[in-house]
Amino acid sequence: MNLEYSIVYSARKTLQISVERDRSVIVRAPEGTPHNKIEDAVESKKLWLYEKLKNPQKYKETSHSTELVSGTSLLYLGKEYRLDFVGDIFDGVVFESKFLISRRARMMAAELLKGWYIESARCIIRPKVKLHARHLGVEYNQVLISDLKYRWGSCTPKNNLNFNWRLVKAPMSVIEYVIIHELTHLLEPNHTPRFWSIVKTQLPNYARSKEWLKNYGDLLESRI
Ligand SMILES: [Zn+2]
DSSP states (O other): OOOOOEEEEESOSSOEEEEOTTSOEEEEEETTOOHHHHHHHHHHTHHHHHHHHHOHHHHHTTTTSOOOOTTOEEEETTEEEEEEEESSOOSSEEESSSEEEEGGGGGGHHHHHHHHHHHHHHHHHHHHHHHHHHHHTOOOSOEEEEOOSSOSEEEOTTSOEEEEGGGGGSOHHHHHHHHHHHHHTTTOSSOOHHHHHHHHHHOTTHHHHHHHHHHSGGGGGSOO
16 A cells, blocks of 8 residues: 655654644655655654554544635635735745745645634734723633634633634624623623623624624634
């Protein structure tokens, strides 16, 4: 059996072989690694790779994930932007009225985009939480940007606030609604009339944002 794999060269220092969730094998190698060195490395891990590829349950689940190609549109702050794979060589994601990723990093596009979204969620959400906490007169402990399952935001008994990084796909007004919603829970744990009246003082139009989340809730489960 011949083992097929793709090679992604980058500025990294070590060679890494992995089986992606779609069962493709990727070798991440330092720039300029000779081909026979990569072949040897794959050869030496062959048994491990076959073992992983044989395991259907674990790697089947995301086979429905959308393939990322040039022209795919991606949401950011409520607007759709085009994704393009370009010939230039650079690291990560460049966002200039569209998302640009080097063609060389194509196999890693999903993880690069996720990283980009998480970083930008951090930059957008943290200062907004600070601002709205001041308006509401509440104190919180930490703001965490995470991969929440089926939720946009949550708050913990220790007053830590969690936000789903996918929230940055939503319009700003929706992001603010989720932030205010979670901060309001620090004053009122349940969705009582008092809870909603506090939310309303901060965001008179909150119903519209709530509606948006209802309509686009499935974004929570999309891979990117
Ligand atoms: Zn709630």
